[in-house]
Amino acid sequence: MIGRLVRFELRYWLRQPMVYIFLLINLLLCMGAVSSDNIQIGGGLGSVYRNAPEVIYNFYALMSFLGLLMVTAFVNGTAIRDFTNNTAQLVFATPISRRQYLIGRFAGSTIVALVPMLGISLGILLGSVVPWADAERMGPTLWNAHAQAFLLYAVPNVLFTAAVIFGVAIHARNTIAAFITAIVLLVGYIIAQNLIGDLDNEFLAAMLDPFGITALSQVTKYWTVADKNTLLLPMDGPIGWNRLLWVAVSIVVFVVAYRRFSFHERARKGGAKQGEAASASMAHIALPNVSRHHGTGARWK
Structure with missing residues (x-):
């Protein structure tokens, strides 16, 4: 059943233009940043190849953060669909x-x-071969760097x-609440970054x-230009531990939301509301006035 639901979501969303619009936005931004100096993602590239592994990692790290609102659109839409379409009780009854x-x-x-995160790699690949790009600033395509960046940052x-x-969405069942949460995450992260930067303990930061x-900044800050052009990220340092930690946090957040969600509680609430509505509608039915006659004419009827 889980597999059927996953396939349903994939079929549903892959028929929606929003997926491809978001993918195109990521593609165009990254293609522009690789092929031109007029667009920058995370600062200038200096003497590093414009499609170097270090550039790929930075693009994935920053774009997966800036794509927070894109993720919200998909996840919130899925979480509240049954409630907004008034099909929740039908689903819960199955x-x-x-x-x-x-x-x-x-x-x-x-x-x-x-899916839209794939636009990052597509943009880098296209940006390195478009006619107006400076071929001397492009290095070889390192597919393992793209794969590692996707697995370490996008996922x-x-x-x-x-x-x-x-x-938030399955409990609030409200689009506004979901997007407010996303904006709070966005702004809160930017503020927290300033506080983290003041910590003396780099590993804790x-x-x-x-x-x-x-973690990415700490690992690559002492890399030479040659390192940035060729090296993959080491998994035995702060990046590996950071990724494991926040995957675990994500699982905990989902488990908490899972344990607080109840089919039965929502069914009782829905049933109570329907019962109250039925009682209210019955209370407002206007009954006709009946005049009773007990004379001789009434007996003949």
Whole structure:
């Protein structure tokens, strides 16, 4: 059943233009940043190849954070669809379990939210071959750097955002609440970055960053130009521990939301409201006035 729900979400969203619009936005931004100096993502590139591994990591780290609102659109839309379409009670009346329902919906929307992140790699690849790009500033295409960046940054960052937004959405059942939460995450992270930067303990600072940008900066700050052009990220340092920590936090957030969600509680509330509405409608029925006659004419009737 979980697999069927995941497939349903994939089919539903892949028919929506929003997926491809978001993917195109990421593609164009990254293509422009690689092929031109007029667009920058995370600062200037200096003497580093414009498609170097270090550039790929930075693009994925920053774009998966800035794409927070994109993730919110998919996850919130999935979480509240049954409630906004007034089909929740029909779904809850089926044999589907709470575990199947929530995991299927969450997994499906999270996978869909990862699709626009592929636009980052597509943009870098296209930006390195467009006619107006400076070929001398381009290095070889390192596919393992793209794969590592996607797995280390796109997946954990989308998972964390999706867990928080999904937890809010299934309880608030309100689009405004979900997007306010996303904006709070966005602004709160920017403020927290200033506070984290003042910490003397660099490892702690790296661990407190849910999007892994601080850890990336710490690992690559002493890299030479040659290192940035060729090296992959080491997994035995702050980046590996940071990613494991925030994947675990994401799972905990989802589990808390899962345990607080109840089919039965919502069914009782819905049943009570329907009962109250029925009673109210019966109370307002106007009954006709009946005149009783007991004379001789009434007997003949």
